[in-house]
Amino acid sequence: MDRSAGADFLQLRRDEAPPHGLTAWLVERVRAAVAEGRLAPGAALPPTRVLARDLGASRGVVVEAWRRLADEGLVVARTGAGTVVAGTVVAGTVPASPAPHPAPLVAVSPLPPADVPRLPAPVPEGVDLDLSPGVPDLAAFPRAAWLRAERAVLAGASDADLGYGDPRGHPRLRTVLAAWLARTRGLRADADALVVVAGVAQTLALLGPLLDAASGAGTAVAVEDPGSRGAREALAHRGVPTVPVPVDGEGLVAAALSGSGAGAVLLTPAHQFPTGVVLSPARRRAVLAWARDTGGLVVEDDYDAEHRYDRPPVAALQAAAPGSVLHTGSVSKSLAPGLRLGWAVPPPHLHAELVAARHAADLGGPVLPQLVLAELLASGAHDRHLRRVRTRQRARRDTVVAAVRAHLPGARVEGVAAGLHLLLTFPGRPGLDDTVLARRAREAGVLVHPLSWHRVRPGPAGLVLGYAASPPGRLQEAVARLGRVLG
Structure with a gap:
């Protein structure tokens, strides 16, 4: 069993299911979610093929679970809308409740002086490979x-x-x-x-x-x-x-x-x-x-x-x-x-x-x-977009990890199971100054964050690399340059 298998839908985890009886387990989880109100009337159930892939199960398991739920009257299959929780119209025609009167304005005490937060800075001149964390793949916007x-x-x-x-x-x-x-x-x-x-x-x-x-x-x-x-x-x-x-x-x-x-x-x-x-x-x-x-x-x-x-x-x-x-x-x-x-x-x-x-x-x-x-x-367009983007980001993450192994063999890669960035630490170089390393990387045309930027107290050096916004070839080149900078 793949213990990492799971679905965002109801936070289903395959490792919580019994070795046998996966269909019954899935039915019970959906039934409980409906009873508790976590699945409201009209909420869409994921397509059987998608959920089966997420759980590492056969599609027949999910098809049978949805059939049992339909037999109970908890869900209904609708043409063009998939399977939804019974009880109301399909998602997309949710009635809007009347808005209440706006909340009254409240007096706010003057704030004490404080440093202005650092605004997102433009990419420095000479940088052609930006691996700043926190930036998604904007080219993938639907x-x-x-x-x-x-x-x-x-x-x-x-x-x-x-x-x-x-x-x-x-x-x-x-x-x-x-x-x-x-x-x-x-x-x-x-x-x-x-x-x-x-x-x-x-x-x-x-x-x-x-x-x-x-x-x-x-x-x-x-x-x-x-x-x-x-x-x-x-x-x-x-x-x-x-x-x-x-x-x-x-x-x-x-x-x-x-x-x-x-x-x-x-x-x-x-x-x-x-x-x-x-x-x-x-x-x-x-x-x-x-x-x-x-x-x-x-x-x-x-x-x-x-x-x-x-x-x-x-x-x-x-x-x-x-x-x-x-x-x-x-x-x-x-x-x-x-x-x-x-x-x-x-x-x-x-x-x-x-x-x-x-x-x-x-x-x-x-x-x-x-x-x-x-x-x-x-x-469901947002969920479909997320599934496409995950596939794309996984490939980019794998590209960076492989490039680090090739060009930075002494580095440790952390935080790769999720997200849009990863962390590189350097256990074999205890005296490394990551701000100096980041500055040298910038001089080589690669923008990364030193880990110390995100610390209050001193700690081990590291680099925070965002990989979502760059295609694989650019990511490989960026890591190769980091390898040359680190020596």
Whole structure:
């Protein structure tokens, strides 16, 4: 059995199924998801061929499971729509609930001075191979599918859709997104719990008022170390102090949260940036226990969760403790960062504060892109795009790994099971300065991040390489140049 086999759909893992009776196990998992509301009426089940491939099973197993569910009346097969959960119209015609009155503006205390966060810099002159992490393959953007969805949206949008809308986001997107997040990430939240934001960056920008409203022990935020430099800078710009907490092979060292003075912790548990590790089950329990015992807030950045290659899916933390976890994600890595579309699912006691802060920031996001994204999610076009992109990114990752073995034989490759970047460390060179190495690489025309950029405390040297945005030939050339630079 391939223990890495798994599907985003309901976070199904083949290694959790019994040796025999795979069909019955699959039926029971879907039945439970319908009963618990994680699969709402009208939610689409994945095509049998796709799910069978993800689980490493024969297609007949899934076909039989869907037949049994149909016999029970739980699902229904519809021409042109596939198999959906019974009880309503097919996805793509979800009725929009009326929007409530916008949340009132709230007074926001002036922020203390802070350094302006580092903006994305243009590629330096002389650099022709950019391996910066965090950039998806923009050439793979589904232009045709987006255009079809946009035409459908414009044909059906009402006059009211073009006005100032619900600061939580358009109800159609929240309805479709809630079902999609339940199905693919295991979230336990309905449409009214979601807030559409302009990416995870905006969630972080709105975090300050939430910390004031939370019942935690303080307003500082514990951050992973190493962890995202951009996230630290964004919080600093808003006057939110941060406390570094070390990361090891199991993720954030949760024991260090006690005594840190932090009232919140910012995590990337599905694929830690930049190490690529997954927060272990024991650490997940420890983080949630800290939140429960202290009243602290866990901010879950679902970074790179949709890009996985050699490991089974991992459910979102929010599913285990919706009262303690603020879950946030975006389409910046799955579609394009220029769309500025994301979501936040706060604990119920912080929902009103988040909506008020969102409204005060910009009155709410643009409606038409929200409706287009809803159409892509409801039609299955977004999931089909993700499957295509995963195949493409896996090939690019494999290219980089092979090139490192050929040109950097002493380097250790880490974080390759998922994501759009990998980490190179150099255990045989204890005195290596990665900032010097990155500067020399830039002089050779290759842009990479030194690991020390993403550290607060000193630690081993490394390079963070993004591979999503470059074709295989360019990736091979970039690693070859790194090999010559390192000597």
